[in-house]
Amino acid sequence: MRQTTGNILVVAALVLAGIVILSYLSSTDAELSRYNNGWNGTTSFYDQLERSGSTAITSYPDLRRAPPDTLILVEPHDLHSDEDKDSIRQFVRNGGTLIVIAKNELANSILETAGSTIRIQDSALSSMDMEYDDPGMVIAYKAQEHNLLEDVESIALNQPSTLTGGEALLETSSISWIDINNNGIADGAEKLGKETVMAHEIIDKGEIIVLADSGILINSMDFTVSERDNTQLRTNIVTSSTPSYDTVTSQPFMAEGILQAVTGAKSTTVIKILAILLITGIICAAYARKIL
Incomplete structure (x- = not known):
């Protein structure tokens, strides 16, 4: 005994x-990590995706064998394999929707590979139309109708970049500017004007959608901007045509x-x-x- x-x-x-x-x-406490339960992680977003039935893409050639309707990439890095590049390209051309959520210009290589003219400009976008008295918490407004913007009129961004090319889906108000000297005010050569933060483009049978702010996905944004339509936008993304999410080059999965x-x-x-x-x-x- x-x-x-x-x-x-x-x-x-x-x-x-x-x-x-x-x-x-x-x-982990790594920023944007799918495994980070803290304020700057993305566990809430990916949990929501998985609850909706979304599946992970662990190899780009899988896009040819069993292509999903939509593929979501978050802060993707460069593609090195020609096979991977061709898989992404064919996925879009054959009718797939590629959603890229990123503020870093590294994601431009994916956009170029897919044949898109949309480009991310890594810039310090600021606005007097802001949340929490923070010029970096820029408010963006719907520029045209789109299924991802159903019941969405405005969202709060978290240190976003800007976009060129494509057709604008979300843009800032005219009292926004690129804060070149990072002093929080529009001065010198910094001009006020609207800036595109979300755009889309039709490529053959498919579509590419780019949102220039991965910061809206972090856990703390779940409750800090309840006055805006961030939750609705995220719900629309998660439930759009049963999307799959990328784990190959997306930053949230870079170090498990x-x-x-x-x-x-x-x-x-x-x-x-x-x-x-x-x-x-x-x-x-x-x-x-x-x-x-």
Whole structure:
């Protein structure tokens, strides 16, 4: 009986240690990470996608074998393989909808590959038409009707970039500007005017839609802009033709939870956790021996 009790204690301690380690290593604080539950992560957005029945695209050639209606990419990086480039190109030309949500110009390579003329301009867009007295929290308004903008009149952006090319879907008011010197006011050569932040373009049988602000997807934006139609826009994106989401080059999947944590294993927090678990294991083992 004593031996059984001791064994149970040891096993329980090891299971607890494993749960703690796995829980810690499967989380991250990386910006936009799908595995970041914090304010700047995107767990809420991807959870919503998965609840709606969306599936992950883990290989671009899959777009040829079983093409989804819509593919969502968030801050995608460059494509290196000719096969990947051709898969993206054919996906759009054959009738697929490519939604790119990014403020970084790195995403322009995907747009070019797909045959789009839309380009992201990595700029400090500011506006006097803003939320929370922050010129970077720019308000954008519907420029024309589109299925993604159903029941959407305005949204609040989070440090967005601007777009050129295509047809505008969302644009700022005329009291907006590119804040070249980042001083929060329109001065010098900085001119007031409307700027496009969401655009679309028809390519053969398909469509490309670009939103120049991945910041609207972070967890904290779920509740900070309830006066605007951000929630409705996100719902429209998630439910549009049962979309799939990219995990190949999109930033939220660049370093998955465990891999991310392993690369940072030198942090003092990890060391402290491991030390505590080691001490706990030793104590449990010693206690088990005593009662054997």
